[in-house]
Amino acid sequence: MTQHVRVASHDEVPILDLSPLRTDGQIDPLAAELDRACRETGFFYIANHGVSETALNAVFGATRRYFAMPEEIRRGHAMHPFYRRGFMAQGVTRQPGYAADLKESYEVGVDLPADDPAVLSGLPLHAPNQWPAEMPWLREAAETYFEQVKSLGLDLLRLIARALGLPDGFFIQYTRKPMLQMRLFHYPPQTPDTSLNAHGAAPHTDFGMITILAQDPIGGLELRKRDGEWIAAPYIDGTFVVNIGDLFQRWTNDVYVSNFHRVTNRTGRERYSIPMFFNLDYDAPVVCLPTCCSAESPPKHEPIKFGDYIVSRFKAVQKFDPNSRVA
Numbered sequence: 001m002t003q004h005v006r007v008a009s010h011d012e013v014p015i016l017d018l019s020p021l022r023t024d025g026q027i028d029p030l031a032a033e034l035d036r037a038c039r040e041t042g043f044f045y046i047a048n049h050g051v052s053e054t055a056l057n058a059v060f061g062a063t064r065r066y067f068a069m070p071e072e073i074r075r076g077h078a079m080h081p082f083y084r085r086g087f088m089a090q091g092v093t094r095q096p097g098y099a100a101d102l103k104e105s106y107e108v109g110v111d112l113p114a115d116d117p118a119v120l121s122g123l124p125l126h127a128p129n130q131w132p133a134e135m136p137w138l139r140e141a142a143e144t145y146f147e148q149v150k151s152l153g154l155d156l157l158r159l160i161a162r163a164l165g166l167p168d169g170f171f172i173q174y175t176r177k178p179m180l181q182m183r184l185f186h187y188p189p190q191t192p193d194t195s196l197n198a199h200g201a202a203p204h205t206d207f208g209m210i211t212i213l214a215q216d217p218i219g220g221l222e223l224r225k226r227d228g229e230w231i232a233a234p235y236i237d238g239t240f241v242v243n244i245g246d247l248f249q250r251w252t253n254d255v256y257v258s259n260f261h262r263v264t265n266r267t268g269r270e271r272y273s274i275p276m277f278f279n280l281d282y283d284a285p286v287v288c289l290p291t292c293c294s295a296e297s298p299p300k301h302e303p304i305k306f307g308d309y310i311v312s313r314f315k316a317v318q319k320f321d322p323n324s325r326v327a
């Protein structure tokens with residue numbers, strides 16, 4: 001079992017107050033704080049993020065209620081392996097070198113109509129959401145929260161563009177049909193006989209752009225600093241945790257860091273968390289950002305399409321099957 005780790009200092013994982021984003025205030029000092037956090041640990045908290053407490057409490061309430069039901073009911077909502085919406089059982093996610101993750105989830109994306117051209121053409125991850133008809137409370141709470149976190153994500157994209165010296169709309173231009181993936185997570189408590197190699201979520205880096213995470217007071221999220229030390233990023237009331245994904249690191253020519261993190265729930269209690277993987281349009285060209293490369297620091301990575309990269313990572317760790325589409 002992993003050792004007890006110390007709590008991150010404010011310097012290591014700062015709390016950024018986002019109020020200036022919504023009050024038309026001066027955002028440059030905030031962008032500078034964000035820039036420093038993204039270069040050093042790739043993790044920061046955000047406060048005054050604009051998501052209502054009512055929406056947050058409702059989505060956690062619905063998540064608890066859903067996972068308190070017998071698993072057979074959830075199995076009836078099994079996630080479609082191509083569209084990635086619905087229930088994902090324990091053990092689907094497996095990071096190389098570790099036992100399968102102990103968490104289970106309900107997956108939600110951008111709710112596209114079945115006749116949307118992207119859906120009709122079979123673009124991976126583009127689909128209508130899947131909702132159990134007998135649980136309207138799940139859909140209602142998840143959709144309300146999803147919309148609020150989506151607008152928070154757009155605010156963050158504007159701030160990130162500012163931090164990187166790009167026009168404010170640089171990333172927002174690629175959010176016409178963004179591949180947002182929200183996951184309602186349940187982490188059962190780890191028992192003493194759980195394999196030493198098992199985690200709620202084994203050490204990994206996130207795939208995409210940024211992750212906006214709501215965790216409950218149980219805590220358990222830990223991240224690895226650039227020097228290799230693991231530190232805890234506990235629950236802080238009124239905040240979310242934001243971190244950088246691998247594709248965004250690549251886009252910045254490795255100037256921003258996508259860091260390893262993990263979750264181990266040793267509290268003996270159920271843990272719930274709700275990450276929003278804020279990804280961009282399938283076709284967004286990920287080519288070294290103009291402010292991140294120069295003659296002294298040439299591009300380190302080949303250009304790639306946003307969606308092609310995300311799909312390649314799903315294949316590696318989440319049993320994504322490109323041949324599983326039903327016409």
Ligand SMILES: O=C(O)CCC(=O)C(=O)O
Nearest residue numbers: 201206215221263273275
């Ligand atoms: O549940 C958490 O606190 C973090 C989950 C996570 O890191 C992930 O799903 O990528």
Ligand SMILES: [Fe+2]
Nearest residue numbers: 204205206261
């Ligand atoms: Fe993660």
